[in-house]
Amino acid sequence: MSPSSQTRADVVVVGGGVVGASIAHHLAAGSADVLLCEQGIAPGQGATSRSGGLLRLHHTAHCDTRLAARSLPVFQNWQDTVGGECGYRRTGFVMLVAEKYADSLRRNSAAVEESGGHSELIDPADLTELYPGLGLDGVGAVAYEPAGGYADPVAAAGTLLAAARRRGARVADGMCVRRLLTTGDRISGVETNLGQVSAPVVVLASGAWSGRDLAGAVGVTVEVAPRRIGLALAAVPGAGAGDSGAQLPTCIDDTTGTYFRPSGNDGLYFGVPSNPAVRLGTDVEPLTPDEVAAAKDAVATRVKAVGGAQLLGSKAGFDGYTPDRRPLIGPAGPDGLYLATGFSGGGFKTAPAVGELVAAEVLGGAGVAGRAEEPLLTPYRPGRFVAGRPVVGDFTYERM
Structure with missing residues (x-):
């Protein structure tokens, strides 16, 4: 679809991988007017399609364990909770x-x-x-x-987006977000290759490139490489x-x-x-x-x-x-900018929980004014590196 047909949304989600798809699904389930912008011609073809799809709860950082444990039942009951098949x-x-x-x-x-x-x-x-x-x-x-076990990341992303569409979300393939728009000290929308979209909240879930052009241009340093x-x-x-x-x-x-x-x-x-x-x-x-x-x-x-x-x-x-190989999740920079990026090769198994919790924060106001904190996301806040609080393993191994 083109922004010219409807130029406003409650939330713009940038990135159509499994994390962005999960966020869009849960936002739409919460009755938000959601536009997901995916620069590729088909969602889920970036890091999601190169994921091994491993499903495990074992982690050296127990905050990761808690997110994975919240997500696994969704994979196990995908047809009932999301619809379609995820290949579990x-x-x-x-x-x-x-x-x-x-x-x-x-x-x-x-x-x-x-x-x-x-x-x-x-x-x-x-x-x-x-x-x-x-x-x-x-x-x-x-x-x-x-x-x-494992599941199919591309199938999971596809069925999440299908579920989001059933709830009214708009998914725009081939729509590249070129610039974040601001009015004063808050987000006011995005500029895409197809025009401008106004929105009070933008969720950056675009993986490897989240920090290079978009966040950096509005003065936000995103520790993602x-x-x-x-x-x-x-x-x-x-x-x-x-x-x-x-x-x-x-x-x-x-x-x-x-x-x-x-x-x-x-x-x-x-x-x-x-x-x-x-x-x-x-x-x-x-x-x-x-x-x-x-x-x-x-x-x-x-x-x-x-x-x-x-x-x-x-x-x-x-x-x-990211430097600690854990994601950046939470508000950052101009009011209305929310990060869900930098999953460091491990985002698939936690995507259901991340989508649920991010949507709860955004719909509760955390993406707008810092309210409605979700404790499971607290360790992943974008400001943790400046504050000297990287996520560290509780009990580590030689390579983990």
């Missing part, structure tokens, strides 16, 4: 650490239980009975979440099949710095770490053979079948990373 598949999630981090693992696992989820410590030898395709040499301690993210798909017959639902779990392995999860019955997605030497421009550089090979070797430490497996494809894109 329960494989179980395992967190692998070295022996010296066993106590931290125990404490973080307890935080999952305290947040309403279920996590248990399992002897590494016993885990191989659950997942016969998993090797555990060098693993000293394991936390297991039976309800963990673009970083390349990637994953690859290997053919591993039976990876997602078996009597228990999967021969392999969704897994984060702190001992090797890898993550992986099944894809359907016969595939395995695994993460490819970002190479800091790769130039970050406006176009995404594909993953190189050396990058994929190194990641594949690391995963083969746990899944031997990956070593000789055929590669079926790869994905690379940008996401926005």
Whole structure:
């Protein structure tokens, strides 16, 4: 749609990834007149489409655990809570650490239980009975979440936007927000490639590029930098099949710095770490053979079948990373500007809760005048770096 057909909204959401889609859905459910601006020709094709889609509650910062625990039931009951399918598949999630981090693992696992989820410590030898395709040499301690697994980020974003549309939200593909408009010391709308839209509240959920042109132009420093993210798909017959639902779990392995999860019955997605030497421009550089090979070797430490497996494809894109690798969520700068960005590769699993809580703050006035604080979002406020209060892990591991 073009702004010329209707030039006003209660809230403009900038960014059509899964976080922006969730915010728009919840705002529309609260009867707000919402316009979502997505610069691509289809929403969810940025960082969302490059997400591994892992669903887990285990985190080293317990504020993250609480958001993930609030979100998981939504994924599990997506058809009833949102509508359509999000591709949720329960494989179980395992967190692998070295022996010296066993106590931290125990404490973080307890935080999952305290947040309403279920996590248990399992002897590494016993885990191989659950997942016969998993090797555990060098693993000293394991936390297991039976309800963990994965979902399809693009499908989730698409169904959230469909739900928002059913509630009256307008979703504008190919609409690039070029400038935030202000009147005095408050937001008054946005200027797009298709014209101006007036709105008293703008939510920036545009990921890697949120701080470069938009917020910076109105004097707001957004501590978000673009970083390349990637994953690859290997053919591993039976990876997602078996009597228990999967021969392999969704897994984060702190001992090797890898993550992986099944894809359907016969595939395995695994993460490819970002190479800091790769130039970050406006176009995404594909993953190189050396990058994929190194990641594949690391995963083969746990899944031997990956070593000789055929590669079926790869994905690379940008996401926005903050100094503490946690998102910026909350009012910032001119009255009416609200940030929901910088999810640092981890936004998918918390998107339902983030959308719900951000909408509650905006509709309650926090996006306008600082009212209606949501305690679960307090650790993520945009001013925390200036105040010297970055989010830190409660009980950390070697790489997390």
